[in-house]
Amino acid sequence: PPAHSRNDWIGPPDKHSNLRPVIFYVSPEESPLERRLREARQEAQACDQRFWARHNRAFRQEKEEFIYSRLKAKGLEMRDETGQKATLNAEEMADFYKDFLSKNFRKHMQYNRDWYKRNFTITFLMGQVALARALKWLRWKKKNVGN
Amino acid sequence: GLFVWHLKNTGIRQIPCQFVHLCRVANDRLITFQYFNFLKRMYVTQYNKDLSQRAKPKSDSIASPFRELQQLDQEKKVIHKIRPISPVHQPLSETSSRNELREVNSAAVAPVRAEAKEDRQWKEMKLRLDDLPGILARLSKIKLTALVVCTASAGFAMAPVPFDLTCFLLASLGTGLASCAANSINQFFEVPFDSNMNRTKNRPLVRGQISPLLAVCFAASCGVPGIALLTLGVNPLTGALGAFNIFLYTCCYTPMKRMSIANTWVGAVVGAIPPVMGWTAATGSLDAGALLLGGILYSWQFPHFNALSWGLREDYSRGGYCMMSVTHPGLCRRVALRHCLALIGLSTVAPVLDITTWTFPVISLPINLYISYLGFRFYRDADRSSSRKLFFCSLWHLPMLLLVMFTCKKSFLEKEDKGDLLGGNHGRAMEIRLP
Numbered sequence: 001p002p003a004h005s006r007n008d009w010i011g012p013p014d015k016h017s018n019l020r021p022v023i024f025y026v027s028p029e030e031s032p033l034e035r036r037l038r039e040a041r042q043e044a045q046a047c048d049q050r051f052w053a054r055h056n057r058a059f060r061q062e063k064e065e066f067i068y069s070r071l072k073a074k075g076l077e078m079r080d081e082t083g084q085k086a087t088l089n090a091e092e093m094a095d096f097y098k099d100f101l102s103k104n105f106r107k108h109m110q111y112n113r114d115w116y117k118r119n120f121t122i123t124f125l126m127g128q129v130a131l132a133r134a135l136k137w138l139r140w141k142k143k144n145v146g147n
Numbered sequence: 148g149l150f151v152w153h154l155k156n157t158g159i160r161q162i163p164c165q166f167v168h169l170c171r172v173a174n175d176r177l178i179t180f181q182y183f184n185f186l187k188r189m190y191v192t193q194y195n196k197d198l199s200q201r202a203k204p205k206s207d208s209i210a211s212p213f214r215e216l217q218q219l220d221q222e223k224k225v226i227h228k229i230r231p232i233s234p235v236h237q238p239l240s241e242t243s244s245r246n247e248l249r250e251v252n253s254a255a256v257a258p259v260r261a262e263a264k265e266d267r268q269w270k271e272m273k274l275r276l277d278d279l280p281g282i283l284a285r286l287s288k289i290k291l292t293a294l295v296v297c298t299a300s301a302g303f304a305m306a307p308v309p310f311d312l313t314c315f316l317l318a319s320l321g322t323g324l325a326s327c328a329a330n331s332i333n334q335f336f337e338v339p340f341d342s343n344m345n346r347t348k349n350r351p352l353v354r355g356q357i358s359p360l361l362a363v364c365f366a367a368s369c370g371v372p373g374i375a376l377l378t379l380g381v382n383p384l385t386g387a388l389g390a391f392n393i394f395l396y397t398c399c400y401t402p403m404k405r406m407s408i409a410n411t412w413v414g415a416v417v418g419a420i421p422p423v424m425g426w427t428a429a430t431g432s433l434d435a436g437a438l439l440l441g442g443i444l445y446s447w448q449f450p451h452f453n454a455l456s457w458g459l460r461e462d463y464s465r466g467g468y469c470m471m472s473v474t475h476p477g478l479c480r481r482v483a484l485r486h487c488l489a490l491i492g493l494s495t496v497a498p499v500l501d502i503t504t505w506t507f508p509v510i511s512l513p514i515n516l517y518i519s520y521l522g523f524r525f526y527r528d529a530d531r532s533s534s535r536k537l538f539f540c541s542l543w544h545l546p547m548l549l550l551v552m553f554t555c556k557k558s559f560l561e562k563e564d565k566g567d568l569l570g571g572n573h574g575r576a577m578e579i580r581l582p
């Protein structure tokens with residue numbers, strides 16, 4: 001993002017986590033409340049990135065292993081005559097999807113709780129910051145009108 | 148509906164998420180009757196845009212499926228580009244060799260490609276006022292909201308009372324606002340999950356086009372006036388139902404999606420409540436007719452959703468969503484078929500409750516039998532093509548069923564006649580009742 005910009009910038013989805021990274025703008029006159037908000041958002045971003053990158057990597061890996069083991073059981077190779085990667089159809093993959101979902105259920109429950117907590121905290125902080133900024137602006141206006 | 152008809156007739160077999168994406172893309176550009184001509188024109192203008200875009204240096208290293216197209220020389224004529232696109236697009240959708248289809252696909256690819264390129268850039272997180280209507284429309288899932296308002300209007304129209312235009316408009320507006328609020332909160336709750344699923348990764352909160360605070364404020368500013376409008380402008384019962392539905396959708400259905408497959412049943416109730424709200428808005432009471440209409444919509448949700456979810460199993464599994472199609476595939480198909488058949492039963496009950504005449508079960512039988520047949524095929528074959536057929540059928544089945552129901556509505560004047568044995572009062576009753 002350009003140096004003169006006074007806003008946050010959001011980028012394309014990350015390759016591993018599919019989440020979009022945000023570069024936060026640090027204002028020179030950042031109040032303690034605003035700093036709390038920014039740090040909370042940065043921490044949340046890091047947590048989410050860690051979780052989803054690891055989770056998606058595990059998914060891809062286990063999917064590969066599943067396909068490999070199923071193909072071996074059927075007596076086929078990973079690549080067919082044309083050199084294309086062999087895949088299983090959706091019905092065969094269904095067992096894997098069901099298995100993966102149940103294996104990761106507890107992990108998701110934990111993540112859900114954390115995500116909801118973080119989401120509410122950050123949004124509430126945003127509300128507080130917005131209110132503080134509005135009051136500051138009103139006070140500034142009153143001062144100017146008074147002058 | 149028109150859009151679906153066009154797609155069906157050309158036999159474009161898009162996977163559901165692409166279909167939805169295309170819907171969104173097309174809708175963003177205001178679909179018209181001359182869909183193909185429109186796309187042809189768009190295709191040319193998008194190409195002109197792309198030709199100038201290629202002059203920019205490639206700043207991203209993320210491989211795009213259309214990379215080879217970007218590396219073509221400037222001097223290459225537009226005509227030559229048509230051919231490279233079709234084979235690239237081939238693996239994404241099974242197209243026939245018809246030129247018309249290829250053109251449409253290329254034209255469909257062009258806007259998708261332009262959007263994909265835009266997606267790879269860093270964007271400033273600044274809210275622009277002229278983008279706001281589009282962003283809020285997507286946040287509130289405006290098309291789904293429109294469908295919900297339609298079902299509520301159907302409920303209102305089927306109620307056996309004189310038609311009151313003000314009440315009708317207030318009820319529709321209130322329901323629409325409530326639906327906007329519920330949808331916005333739903334998206335607010337699901338940002339990281341939406342980012343990871345193909346169908347939902349272009350939502351406004353995912354893309355950072357709007358802040359979560361603004362989304363919540365928007366939801367509140369829709370929900371509160373919406374429910375107030377329903378409670379004060381229509382009647383408290385409708386307002387209560389609206390508030391309950393928002394609660395059910397945001398606080399029950401949305402979290403339950405990640406906890407248990409029972410979420411589908413809760414979601415079906417959420418879909419069934421709007422017509423009930425329409426009915427109570429008109430009559431002020433919850434009678435059998437309201438419950439029947441709710442029942443019809445409740446049953447419809449199952450073939451609709453189960454068929455849709457069949458093609459999304461990978462995304463649901465990775466995203467951690469507990470859906471029948473992933474964990475209990477047999478149950479998924481059984482339930483879909485069961486409820487298709489239930490629709491036949493419910494249509495037969497309608498005349499018994501004096502809501503419609505006996506022509507309704509007769510006329511609706513063909514479409515109900517057809518969707519049941521597709522439900523049976525889905526149950527037996529359990530593959531992508533049968534699930535898609537069932538899903539697309541459900542999209543036109545519901546509007547048609549409601550339309551037929553309305554045309555077969557038992558006029559409340561007839562009911563007055565039936566209950567009025569004294570011939571002398573007959574004329575007077577009519578005078579009083581007619582607006």
